[in-house]
Amino acid sequence: MIQKSFRNITELLNRLYQDKRLIAEMFYHRREIDFTRDDALSFTDVGRLSFLIDHGVIREEGDSLELEESYLQFFEEVLLANEDITGSAVADQVELLKENISFYLLERDNPVRQVKYLRKVKRNLRNIAQLSSRKVIDLKRNVNDTFKQEANYIIKRERLKKFLTNISEINRLVDNTQELLDDRSSTFEHFAPDDQLSTLIISVRIELNEVSRTIIEQQAVIREYLHRIDRQDRMVKKIRRVKMLKDQFVWTTATDLLRVLEERTDIFLEPLSPSPLKPSLAYLRLTDDGSAILEEVRKTIAKAMTADRKAAPPLSEGDFNSEPIEADYVDLDSLGTKFLLSDTDLFSFVMNYPYEKEQSVGKRLEYYSQLVQKLVDILYFTGEWRESGNFSYPLITALK
Secondary structure, eight states, X not given: XXXXXXXXXHHHHHHHHHTHHHHHHHHHTTXXXXXXXXXXXXXXXXXXXXXXXXXXXXXXXXXXXEEOHHHHHHHHHHTTOOOOOOXXXXXXXXXXXXXXXXXXXXXXXXXXXXXXXXXXXXXXHHHHXXXXXXXXXXXXXXXXXXXXXXXXXXXXXXXHHHHHHHHHHHHHHHHHHHHHHHOTTTTGGGSOOOHHHHHHHHHHHHHHHHHXXXXXXXXXXXXXXXXXXXXXXXXXXXXXXXXXXXXXXXXXXXXXXXHHHHHOOOGGGSOOOOOOOOOOHHHHHHSHHHHHHHHHHHHHHHHHHHHTXXXXXXXXXXXXXXXXXXXXXXXXXXXXXXXXXXXXXXHHHHHHOOOSSOOOHHHHXXXXXXXXXXXXXXXXXXXXXXXXXXXXXXXXXEOO
16 A cells, blocks of 8 residues: 655645644654554544554554654654664764765855855765764663663673663764864865854854763763673572572581671661662653653552542432421521511520421520521620520610
8 A cells, every 4th residue: 555645745744733642642652562543542533543653654464553654764863762772873974074075175265055065064064963962862861761661681681781782882982073173184174164064063162072971971870780780690590599498408518608697797688677768850851751650659548549449328219208398497587587576685586486387495505596697797795684584695686
């Protein structure tokens, strides 16, 4: 099937923005192989998904979907999330730089065409510095992630050795570029004076020197990690052998473990005290594993919050009764308004008021106390006391 292409950059950007949630989700799960069509349809519809597949944004392999390599590589380069550390891109830019320098020198008799190659030389210099810095940043992140997260010692060691090879390749390319910049007799010495080019060369030299310094540090870090892996591997093998001898009940006689332990005071032999682990916020926010941990914690908290909830009992036939429910309710605001319009005292008004439903004496006394509290600012306390049956009450009237 012939792959369709986008008509222009505007259509491409609009389509990517329209399905940004799907593309973001596929990028986060780019190292997994179980992102299915059903997973994709939870973020878009069938028509839009087919459009992205037909136009080469998404590739369908059997039941799985994944981003096309060109888009995946672009996102990883821009987001500094590339896991494949090679110097091929830097090497390409170095070759293009040499080529454009050569073409520039061949166009000595045509200043107009020389300007075109001068622009390309400047662009190559910027790209070399930028790509070298990004490769080193990617390398540092991947080295640390591999050492801390890879559980298999053999895979961990092989990946670190590969990083060591890649970093040597990048270092060689950086050295070649620095030699090219320093060899003024054969390159930039023959260029026409250009202040922007001179400033750019100085800037690129500074950045490449920083890259070289970082490369040396990372080489030392990788070698230290490899030594640690070897020590851990030897220790694991010894522990396994001791366990085997223990299972055979001969470990005390076949080894000198007891004597060695008595002579050692290593911290790892001390009992562990509980201490909280605080993972890096950058790890939680910027890595796929960190996002997975946060999602797992969210599910655990949500499950704990709903674990003690019990379902309500089923409704009985009486619950479906449509008969109205009569509520014993008195509107105190309305009652207070009517009192303010009357000419009697508050106690007599409340006790003699014609309520819609008969109220007990206790209820009437309760309404009396509540109205005193609500209307205290607009009541007049005469200081006189009166009696009514078994009750003695203060004479309170509305403030005129």
